[in-house]
Amino acid sequence: MKKFFLLALTLFSFQAYAIDDPSALIRELNKKFxxxxxYTAHIRMTFDIxxxxxxxxxxxxxxxRPDRFRIRTKGIFFLPKQNxxxxxxxxxxxTSSYTSIISGYEVVKGKKCAIVNIIPLRNSIDLVLGKFxxxxxxxxxxKTQITTKNNGTxxxxxxxxxxxxxxxxxxxxIRLETKKIxxxxxxxxxxxxxSKDTSNDNKLETGTIILxxxxxxxxxxxxxxxxxxxx
Amino acid sequence: MNEFLxxxxxxxxxxxxxxxxxxxxxxxxxxxLMLQGAFYxxxxxxxxxxxxxxxxxxxxxxxxxxxxxxxxxxxxxxxxQMPMLVAFVTGDQVSGETSTGSxxxxxxxxxxxxxxxxxxxxxxxxxxxxxxxxxxxxxxFVSRAIFGVGDLMAMNSEGLTIIRADDxxxxxxxxxxxxxxxxxxxxxxxxxxxxxxxNSITPIVTVMAIIIIFTIIGMFDMKSFDVIKPFxxxxxMISWRSLFEDPLPVDNIVASCAILFLHVxxxxxAAIFYFKRKDITN
Numbered sequence: 001m002k003k004f005f006l007l008a009l010t011l012f013s014f015q016a017y018a019i020d021d022p023s024a025l026i027r028e029l030n031k032k033f034x035x036x037x038x039y040t041a042h043i044r045m046t047f048d049i050x051x052x053x054x055x056x057x058x059x060x061x062x063x064x065r066p067d068r069f070r071i072r073t074k075g076i077f078f079l080p081k082q083n084x085x086x087x088x089x090x091x092x093x094x095t096s097s098y099t100s101i102i103s104g105y106e107v108v109k110g111k112k113c114a115i116v117n118i119i120p121l122r123n124s125i126d127l128v129l130g131k132f133x134x135x136x137x138x139x140x141x142x143k144t145q146i147t148t149k150n151n152g153t154x155x156x157x158x159x160x161x162x163x164x165x166x167x168x169x170x171x172x173x174i175r176l177e178t179k180k181i182x183x184x185x186x187x188x189x190x191x192x193x194x195s196k197d198t199s200n201d202n203k204l205e206t207g208t209i210i211l212x213x214x215x216x217x218x219x220x221x222x223x224x225x226x227x228x229x230x231x
Numbered sequence: 232m233n234e235f236l237x238x239x240x241x242x243x244x245x246x247x248x249x250x251x252x253x254x255x256x257x258x259x260x261x262x263x264l265m266l267q268g269a270f271y272x273x274x275x276x277x278x279x280x281x282x283x284x285x286x287x288x289x290x291x292x293x294x295x296x297x298x299x300x301x302x303x304x305x306x307x308x309x310x311x312q313m314p315m316l317v318a319f320v321t322g323d324q325v326s327g328e329t330s331t332g333s334x335x336x337x338x339x340x341x342x343x344x345x346x347x348x349x350x351x352x353x354x355x356x357x358x359x360x361x362x363x364x365x366x367x368x369x370x371x372f373v374s375r376a377i378f379g380v381g382d383l384m385a386m387n388s389e390g391l392t393i394i395r396a397d398d399x400x401x402x403x404x405x406x407x408x409x410x411x412x413x414x415x416x417x418x419x420x421x422x423x424x425x426x427x428x429x430n431s432i433t434p435i436v437t438v439m440a441i442i443i444i445f446t447i448i449g450m451f452d453m454k455s456f457d458v459i460k461p462f463x464x465x466x467x468m469i470s471w472r473s474l475f476e477d478p479l480p481v482d483n484i485v486a487s488c489a490i491l492f493l494h495v496x497x498x499x500x501a502a503i504f505y506f507k508r509k510d511i512t513n
Contacts, residue, residue, distance in 0.1 A: 013281070049289075050390075050391030051389070051391065052390055052391045052392075052393070053390070053391070053392040053393065053476075053477045053478075054391075054392070054393035055393070055395060055398075055477070057395070071292070073293075074381075074396065075291075075293050075381065075382040075393075075395055075396060076291065076292070076293035076295060076381070076382040076384060076393050077291075077292055077293060078289040078290070078291055078292075079289065079290050079292060080286075080288065080289060080290070081287065081288060081290055082291065089332065150287060150353065151287055151288060152287075152288065176288060178285060178288050178289075179284070181284060181285055181389055181390050181391055182283060182284075182388070182389075183386045183388060183390065183391065
């Protein structure tokens with residue numbers, strides 16, 4: 001009985017520590033990240049970008065630590081310059097490059113999350129501020145909001161299922177603000193179309209890209225040549 | 232029927248033997264090869280003017296500069312030129328013979344005037360078809376051979392539409408069909424003017440003038456022009472572009488095709504009507 005209380009007390013104190021200490025949460029996350037040396041998965045991408053009409057497309061994703069990443073598919077697709085698949089783990093793993101604080105708590109998809117702010121310590125880093133909503137019970141990044149000097153702010157929402165132990169999401173919803181893409185009437189040679197009201201052209205609109213993953217193969221040590229193979 | 236086929240065969244032979252018939256093929260081949268060469272050299276730079284506006288936010292991955300995009304750009308470039316090439320040959324089919332007097336010999340044959348006009352019109356359509364085939368070979372197949380096949384990033388004033396490579400061949404097929412229908416309107420108008428006028432140059436120049444004027448009216452966003460735009464055949468001639476929109480504006484495409492077809496019927500009907508009553512005084 002005494003041992004049980006001792007164990008319960010230890011677990012409780014760890015949980016309390018984890019909730020309050022951003023470093024502990026990030027450490028737990030990095031432990032999970034570091035289990036993954038490489039992975040491949042099928043990917044389905046759907047796009048809702050202002051001014052761009054394109055159908056969903058399928059492909060295969062390849063990742064190798066620390067940040068080698070490629071989506072192999074036939075055709076044209078748009079990905080944010082800040083690729084969350086490539087950047088998130090690399091960003092958090094380099095703990096010497098940032099300081100972290102918890103700015104609050106929020107419930108995301110029924111899970112209590114700590115909002116961990118990552119502030120870079122060096123000016124040379126592109127990151128301005130990274131906000132990570134991390135599940136405090138089972139450290140997983142549920143949501144991010146990353147602001148960089150060059151590429152503005154992008155938000156992601158992660159949905160986990162069978163590969164949550166590896167922090168590999170089954171779905172990432174990326175939201176970013178962009179001006180509507182427009183082509184001049186002369187460039188488009190769209191001679192008969194009426195010119196539209198351009199007063200709102202500089203207004204920012206939200207674009208969404210949904211990446212859905214399936215058939216993960218983790219730590220298979222695939223060849224580096226997969227990154228260079230033709231589509 | 233045999234009589235009609237004989238006249239048609241005769242008209243086709245006349246078209247084949249005329250040196251001017253080959254100018255169109257040469258112009259198309261030259262324009263296509265010139266644009267392909269320019270895009271091969273500077274295409275990425277030109278495309279960067281389009282992609283620059285989202286370059287800081289998105290990475291566009293995949294082969295944008297491919298054969299389908301080049302074909303799309305070439306077809307857009309030839310909006311004004313193709314009707315001129317058609318008019319150049321079909322514009323003097325009747326008036327040319329009227330001015331030389333050879334129409335008199337043609338009219339001494341047992342064939343009716345209607346059959347003669349229809350045969351001339353049909354030979355013009357056959358020429359138009361071959362012109363489009365050459366355009367298709369150079370603009371689409373040669374471009375694909377040089378730049379490869381890939382998704383089409385169709386640019387229109389609404390933005391960008393990405394058409395997947397496996398969903399594009401049927402669109403090109405219909406686009407060329409609509410282009411054929413559009414050029415048939417030009418061929419029919421040329422035939423009509425050729426029946427009305429008595430020298431070979433005036434109908435050609437008149438058709439070109441009409442197309443240039445209509446195209447200019449179509450270019451400007453002015454309320455006074457908006458009223459007449461739907462009635463101009465040039466407005467509907469570029470409806471092939473709608474095949475590269477998503478969702479496909481089927482109603483607009485069908486309406487444009489119907490209007491173009493109506494123009495063909497009216498112009499050809501008017502040509503027959505006029506030619507049947509025409510006094511050959513030359």
